[in-house]
Amino acid sequence: MMGIHQSQLAPAANKFHVGNGDDGKHYWLTPPDIYRALDVRFSFDFDPCPFPKPDGFDGLTCEWGQSSYVNPPFGSILHQGPGDKAPKKKGPTAWARKAIEEQNKGKRVVLVYPVDKWLLMLLAAGAKVENLGDVRWRATEDGSEGKGTGRHIACFILEPKDTPSAGLPGEGR
Structure with a gap:
């Protein structure tokens, strides 16, 4: 129980x-x-x-x-x-x-x-956060819709970081 x-x-x-x-x-x-x-x-x-x-x-x-x-x-x-x-x-x-x-x-x-450390790590890395609402996840066994968790689900988006360009030969910096 x-x-x-x-x-x-x-x-x-x-x-x-x-x-x-x-x-x-x-x-x-x-x-x-x-x-x-x-x-x-x-x-x-x-x-x-x-x-x-x-x-x-x-x-x-x-x-x-x-x-x-x-x-x-x-x-x-x-x-x-x-x-x-x-x-x-x-x-x-x-x-x-x-x-x-x-x-x-x-x-x-x-x-x-208090929050979990992983959240602060994602925010420090520049993650954008979106609210997906109370997601009704699907069961792996039959694909049926669940009841949701009663909590909103955050979607963390980490975009690629700009990498410094080595520059092409002859390009001015």
Whole structure:
């Protein structure tokens, strides 16, 4: 029998909220040296994910500063916005949407979030990224259409790099 995927669990049961391993810790702050180096570059004036979080503070619905540092929860949280009748599970997509909303207001946002190393390698190599949506992959056995993963699939495109030309004899450089 297969277990339920973390994304289907209530936030209180999500692995990101029960702690890491035996120590049970699950609130992690940015190391001071990393924060200082980023602050020197970007002059932060706001943190929508402060610790400790003041009573009634809501980083997903408040106005952010001109230069915000965002170290959001790495899992999902229960969040009830102003228009929500009941709390909803919100994860990294909600923080990305809010960051883009603030950017569209002419503000700078520096959002940190764990990703796999291979993604950073592809981006550093100049990969272009396209969204293929929730692909309905085909079964190898009979070609039937699957249900999709419930996640969008990124398409990474690495174009050939220009190679320096040795030049033809007699060509000026």
